[in-house]
Amino acid sequence: MTSSDSPEGAIEEAKDAVAETVETAEKAASDFSNDFTAAIPEGFRDMAEKAIAQSRENYEKAKDAMEDTVQAFEKSFDAYGQGASAFSQKLFEMAQTNMNTSFAFAKQLSEAKDFGEFAKMQQAFMQKQMETFSDQAGEIRTLSAKIAEDASAPIKSQFDRALAK
Secondary structure, three states, X not given: OXXXXXXXXXXXXXXXXXXXXXXXXXHHHHHHHHHHHHHOOHHHHHHHHHHHHHHHHHHHHHHHHHHHHHHHHHHHHHHHHHHHHHHHHXXXXXXXXXXXXXXXXXXXXXXXXXXXXXXXXXXXXXXXHHHHHHHHHHHHHHHHHHHHHHHHHHHHHHHHHHHHO
C-alpha cells in the first residue's frame, strides 16, 4: 500500500509537490533577478539609486511642508472663528447699549414741558449718539484689524518659514 492510497498520504504528497514547486519558482526568480541585475551597468544602477533616494527626500520635504501649511490654515481658521465670535459679541453689546440709551431718551422726552425743551433734549441726544456711534465705529475698526491680523498670522508665519528653508 502506497502513501497515496490513504487520504493522509495523498495530502502529504500534495504538500511535498507544492513545496517543491515553490522552491523551484523561488530559485528561478532569484536566478532571473541575478541575471537582470548583472545586465545593468554599475554606473546606471548607482545613478538610479541616487535618483530614488533624492525622490524620497523631496517627497518627505514636500509632505512636511504640506502638513505645516495645513496646520497653519487650521490655526488661521480657528483664530478667525474666535475673532468672529468676539466681533458678534461686540456688536451685540453695542446694540444693547444703543437700545438702552434710546429707551432712556424716550422716557426723558416724555417729561419735556414744552417744545423748546423737547428740541434741546433732541439736539443733545443726537450729538451724544453721534459721538457714541463714532466711538463704536472705532472699536469695530480696531477689532476688525485685530481679527484680520490674528487670522493671517499663522499663514504669514508659515510662509516666512517656507521662504527661510
